[in-house]
Amino acid sequence: MSPNPPSTFAAPGHVRVRDILYMAVFALRGNWLRSTLTALGVIIGIAAVIIMVSVGQGTQAQLDETISRLGSNRIDVMPNWGRQGAVRMGAASVFSLTSDDVEAIRERIPQARHVSGIVSGSVQVINAEQNWSTRWQGVEPDYFQVQDWTLALGDPAEFGDYAGTDTIVILGQSVRDKLFGEEDPVGSSIRVGRVSFTVVGVTNVKGQSGWGGDQDDVIFVPLDTARRRLMGQMQMPPGTVQQITVGAASAADMASVEAELNALLKETHKIPPGGEDDFMVRNLTQLVSARSETTRLMSMLLGAVAGISLIVGGIGIMNIMLVSVTERIREIGLRMAVGAGPKEIQRQFLAEAMMISLGGGLIGIAIGIAGALLAGRIGALPVELNMEVILLATGFSVATGLFFGFYPARKAAQLDPIEALRHQG
Structure with a gap:
């Protein structure tokens, strides 16, 4: 010491x-x-x-x-995997969901506050000399509430027009930047594939998804317009939707809405007891959990x-x-x-x-x-x-x-x- x-x-x-x-x-x-x-x-x-x-x-x-980006109290319904003989096919090979299912959910599950059918694909969008390859989504008005999409430019009342067949389009911020830069695109006409659409809004930035994708690289068009003008060679049966997105009234209702969705679709699709479902219900909060x-x-x-x-x-x-x-x-x-x-x-x-x-x-x-x-x-x-x-x-x-x-x-x-x-x- x-x-x-x-x-x-x-x-x-x-x-x-x-x-x-x-x-x-x-x-x-x-x-x-x-x-x-x-x-x-x-x-x-x-x-x-x-x-x-x-x-x-x-x-x-x-x-x-991530939860806020995925949407409020969101549940997705998608076709189940297809099967050709003993071979399982991709989910896109099955068209088991329709607008009738969307209406049934709206009418019979009160806790499902917002419901929207969805179809989607990829397309080239053109404004004068600018063009960009992006994904499009055909949606119904409730889609924007489920996904928490809001407008940076345009009138929110335009969301209501997505129940019709008008050739109107809302741009994600990434698409707006590629086609218009800093200009205000509202009221301008762009070509989506071979069809002319009028821009009625631009969404606020959402950024990357939980899986790294750019959520703003997208355009939205009315569901019926997408079916008639953009589906191309997909040869989907009339009234088909590729996905249904559901917004529960509250987080506490998520489990009951999920259970009711399974029961309702088994009934409307006439799935026998013990039979394989032709749909799957995915609660996105479970993935986050x-x-x-x-x-x-x-x-x-x-x-x-x-x-x-x-x-x-x-x-x-x-x-x-x-x-x-x-x-x-x-x-x-x-x-x-x-x-x-x-x-x-x-x-x-x-x-x-x-x-x-x-x-x-x-x-x-x-x-x-x-x-x-x-x-x-x-x-x-x-x-x-x-x-x-x-x-x-x-x-x-x-x-x-x-x-x-x-x-x-x-x-x-x-x-x-x-x-x-x-x-x-």
């Missing part, structure tokens, strides 16, 4: 906090490498907590954004690592402080002899334990913040730093030192002064 600092124990109960901290720093500085290694468990634990929470909160924020569950399990794993590291670090602090008490028995006796009481001795050793833990916590916070930012930049993980968590981590580091330093400090305080002075260390 380094030489003892000048004693400040003039009389029991008169030691200032500043003096206790000074002596704690003096004692730890004499074995700075040992103190640093002792704090390693706390460093790892605090860093793991910050990285875990930052990535977890960032992922949750991304999931919330599955991803959220994976994130939660990863967070629990990281949390377990952080917890174990803090416990190991705390045990390391306790072990080193016990060694320190043994090494400094004579020093403790001398301080008691010049007036230090058991409380002052206990406070000094507690201060040393807490300073080791707090120092490790501060280093862990720095490493945790750097690690979280690095994970966001290199690992492309969503990261959201939270100052409350950083402050909580600081509190945890202090609490670790207090909890695991208490026993060694108490042991030091209970030493007999005479026996301590006789000790030959």
Whole structure:
């Protein structure tokens, strides 16, 4: 150990906090490498907590954004996989959904607040010398409510016209940028395939989907217009829709609407008991929930690592402080002899334990913040730093030192002064 600092124990109960901290720093500085290694468990634990929470909160924020992009309380109904003999075909090879199904859902499932049939495809769109290949969707008015589409340009009342057969089109922002740049396209005519359409609106930006696609690279036309003008060689039966999208009245209604959709379509499609459905109902929030569950399990794993590291670090602090008490028995006796009481001795050793833990916590916070930012930049993980968590981590580091330093400090305080002075260390 380094030489003892000048004693400040003039009389029991008169030691200032500043003096206790000074002596704690003096004692730890004499074995700075040992103190640093002792704090390693706390460093790892605090860093793991910050990285875990930052990535977890960032992922949750991304999931919330994904849900909002997918649409409010949305359920999709699609044709089931086709079969030709023993060979399964793609879903696009089956046309099992019709506008009659859409009407049945509207009439018989009250909790289905918004319902729209959908047909879609790809097409070349042209404005003067500008052209762009995009996807089109033939939809009904309710589609825009289900998907939370709003207009940046144009009159929202135009959504109501999507129940007719007019050759009107709403552009996604990406298509508007390709064909018109910064110009206002509302009222302009463009060619969609071989048909002239009038632009009546431009949607607000939605950005990328949860699967990386550009949601704004799309145009919307009325469902009946799409069937008559854009279906081309698809040879779909009259009244067919490729997909039905349903918006439940509330999140609490999702499960019941899904169950009613299955029951209704089994009935209208005359599916016998035990028979294979020619449709499938997909609750998109289930996909997000599955991803959220994976994130939660990863967070629990990281949390377990952080917890174990803090416990190991705390045990390391306790072990080193016990060694320190043994090494400094004579020093403790001398301080008691010049007036230090058991409380002052206990406070000094507690201060040393807490300073080791707090120092490790501060280093862990720095490493945790750097690690979280690095994970966001290199690992492309969503990261959201939270100052409350950083402050909580600081509190945890202090609490670790207090909890695991208490026993060694108490042991030091209970030493007999005479026996301590006789000790030959």
